[in-house]
Amino acid sequence: xxxxxxxxxxxxxxxxxxxxxxxxxxxxxxxxxxxxxxxxxxxxxxxxxxxxxxxxxxxxxxxxxxxxxxxxxxxxxxxxxxxxxxxxxxxxxxxxxxxxxxxxxxxxxxxxxxxxxxxxxxxxxxxxxxxxxxxxxxxxxxxxxxxxxxxxxxxxxxxxxxxxxxxxxxxxxxxxxxxxxxxxxxxxxxxxxxxxxxxxxxxxxxxxxxxxxxxxxxxxxxxxxxxxxxxxxxxxxxxxxxxxxxxxxxxxxxxxxxxxxxxxxxxxxxxxxxxxxxxxxxxxxxxxxxxxxxxxxxxxxxxxxxxxxxxxxxxxxxxxxxxxxxxxxxxxxxxxxxxxxxxxxxxxxxxxxxxxxxxxxxxxxxxxxxxxxxxxxxxxxxxxxxxxxxxxxxxxxxxxxxxxxxxxxxxxxxxxxxxxxxxxxxxxxxxxxxxxxxxxxxxxxxxxxxxxxxxxxxxxxxxxxxxxxx
Numbered sequence: 499x500x501x502x503x504x505x506x507x508x509x510x511x512x513x514x515x516x517x518x519x520x521x522x523x524x525x526x527x528x529x530x531x532x533x534x535x536x537x538x539x540x541x542x543x544x545x546x547x548x549x550x551x552x553x554x555x556x557x558x559x560x561x562x563x564x565x566x567x568x569x570x571x572x573x574x575x576x577x578x579x580x581x582x583x584x585x586x587x588x589x590x591x592x593x594x595x596x597x598x599x600x601x602x603x604x605x606x607x608x609x610x611x612x613x614x615x616x617x618x619x620x621x622x623x624x625x626x627x628x629x630x631x632x633x634x635x636x637x638x639x640x641x642x643x644x645x646x647x648x649x650x651x652x653x654x655x656x657x658x659x660x661x662x663x664x665x666x667x668x669x670x671x672x673x674x675x676x677x678x679x680x681x682x683x684x685x686x687x688x689x690x691x692x693x694x695x696x697x698x699x700x701x702x703x704x705x706x707x708x709x710x711x712x713x714x715x716x717x718x719x720x721x722x723x724x725x726x727x728x729x730x731x732x733x734x735x736x737x738x739x740x741x742x743x744x745x746x747x748x749x750x751x752x753x754x755x756x757x758x759x760x761x762x763x764x765x766x767x768x769x770x771x772x773x774x775x776x777x778x779x780x781x782x783x784x785x786x787x788x789x790x791x792x793x794x795x796x797x798x799x800x801x802x803x804x805x806x807x808x809x810x811x812x813x814x815x816x817x818x819x820x821x822x823x824x825x826x827x828x829x830x831x832x833x834x835x836x837x838x839x840x841x842x843x844x845x846x847x848x849x850x851x852x853x854x855x856x857x858x859x860x861x862x863x864x865x866x867x868x869x870x871x872x873x874x875x876x877x878x879x880x881x882x883x884x885x886x887x888x889x890x891x892x893x894x895x896x897x898x899x900x901x902x903x904x905x906x907x908x909x910x911x912x913x914x915x916x917x918x919x920x921x922x923x924x925x926x927x928x929x930x931x932x933x934x935x936x937x938x939x940x941x942x943x944x945x946x947x948x949x950x951x952x953x954x955x956x957x958x959x960x961x962x963x964x965x966x967x968x
Contacts, residue, residue, distance in 0.1 A: 501548070502540055508533065509540035510686060511547045519558045525678075528554065531686045581633050585647050588634040592641045602710075609638060671747050673705035679746045689882060695739050702740060709753050712744060721761050734768025778913035779906050781965065788966075790899050798895050800862040805908065807966050808853055808959065809915035809933050812908055814839045816888040817881075819870045823863050826852055829949040836952070837863060839934065851934055854956035856963055915962060922961035928954060 501513040511530045520526045528551050532543045592608075595601045615631035626634075640647050680699060684692035702719045703712060720733050737755060745753050756762045779787070784806060792799040805815060818840070826836045836852040855863060872884055896908040912933070919929045929935075932955055 502532075502537075502544055507535045509535070509537065509543075511544050511551075513548075513551055515558075516555065519555045525682075529682060529685065577627050577629055580630065584630050584634055585637040588637045589641055589646050592638055593646065596641075605638070605642070609635065612638065670706045670708055671750070676703070676705060676743075676747065680743055683743045683746060689878070691739070695743055698736055698740050699743070702736075703744075709744075709750055713753070713755065716740060716755065717761060720765055724761060724764055730764050730768030732768070734765050737765055777906060777910060778917050779900075779910045781914060781918070784911060784914055785966065787896070787899050791895060794899070795895050798892055801866045801892055802896060802908075802911075803966065803968070804859065804862055804866060806911040806915055807856075807859065807963050808837070809912045809919070810839060810853075811912065811934075812889045812892060813885060814934075815866060816892065817870070817885040818867055819872070820864065820867045823855065823860070823867055826952075827949070828951045830951060832951065834952065834956075835860060851931075852952060853932065854952045854959065856960060859963075918962045918965055919958055922958060924958050928958060931955060932958065 501511055503510050503512050509532045511528075511532060513528050514520075515526060515528060530547050530550075532540050532547070534540050534543065592605060595605060612626075612631050612635045615626040616628050616635060618628055637647050676699070680696065684695065687695075702715055704715055707715070716737055720737055723733050723736070724730070741753065741755065745751050755765065757766075788799070788803060788806070791802055801815060804810065805812060808815075818838075822838045822840075824836065824838065825833055827833050835855045835857070837855050838850040839853055840850040869888070870884065872881055876884075893908045900906055916929055916933060919932060924932075
C-alpha cells in the first residue's frame, strides 16, 4: 500500500496510526504534504516519509507508560465538611460566568461534566466524589432558577472547574491543542495561506476557549472589520480560513457561523463572485496606462506590458529568474523559446506551463527576469519576501496610474488579455491553456508538462500582441 492521496493535482502521504500509538501521540493519523504532482516522484518520497512514520511508532511504543494518578482518599468527614465551600465556589463561578457572552453553552457543559462526576463516570484521578458533584449540581440549578443558595461564609473559595472528557464536543480547547492542529493544517497548504492563518489566529482567537466562545470571537472580528470598511469577500475569506482550522479540533467538526443577522448575511454575501472581480480594463484605457507608465516609471514598463500580452499572474512573472526563459523541443523536434510559468505556493509547486515567447519580447523578458536578484543561497522565506516586494511595488505604480477608486487592478490586465484571446478566435480550452486554468472535468491541468506542439498558443498570442503594441 502506497498511502498516497491526491488533491488538487498534488500528492500527500496519509496513514493511520495503530490504536496504541494513537493513544500515545494524541492523534489518529499521520499526514505529510509531498509537494509534487508527479506520481513516480511521490512514490519515492513516500518511502522516505514511511521511515519517519515507523520511527514515530517505535518511539511511542518504547516510551515508558505513565502511571495514572491515584485517586486522593477522603474520609466521609472531609467530604461533608467541604460541601459548604463547594456550594459557595460553584455559586460564585456560575454567577460570574453569566455576565459573559456565550455563557449558556459554558453552563451546559459544566452541568454535563458535573452530572458525569455524580454518576461516577469520570476517569481515576479526575473523578470528584459523587456527593460533592451532586451538591454542586444543586447549587448550579438554584442559580439558574434565580434562587441561589445563601452564602454563609466570607471566605472566597477557588471556583470548582469541573473536568470534561477529552473528546467532549463542547469541551474547552487549549492553545497547545490548537497549535498542534494548526501545524498539521499548515503542512498541506501554501506558505502564503499558512502565514495568513497563523496571523489571523494570533489576532482573532483566544485560548482556552469553547466552540461558542470562538464563534463569538470570529463574529466580533468580522463585525469590526466590516464596520471599518472591509469588503465582504475579504471578511468571508478570513472567517472561513479560520473556520477550516477550528473544525479540525476533535469534537468541533460541526462548528458553523450564525446565519441570522446583518453581519452573518454580509459574510455569506462575500462567498459569491461578483462581475467586478473579473472586470477587465478597457483596451484603450490599458494602452494609455502603458504609455503613462513608460513615460513616468520606465523601469516597470516591461513587466506591465508582458503581463498584458501573456495573461500572466503578477507573481508568475515576478517570482522567476533568468532560468525560466529557455528553449523547448516539442514531440516533433521543433525548438522554440518559451517562458516556463509556475504557480506559486504548495498547491502546484511542481507544475509549470510553457508559454511561447515572441522574438521581439525576448529582451523584455530578460530585463524583467534579471530583476529578481536573489543570491544563490537564499532561503525560501527570503525568496518569498523578495517576490512580494516586487509584486507590491509594481501594483502600487499601476494602481496610482489607474486611480485608487477605479475598482480595477494590475490583475485586471489578465482578464483583458483573456477577452482578446476570445476575440481572435480562441476556444474556451485554448484560453484556459494559456491562462493556466483546469479544463472542465479534469483533476489536474493537462497544460502542465508534456511536449505537445505550441503552434496554436503561439498563433493566438501573436494576434493578441497586435492589439498591444509597444
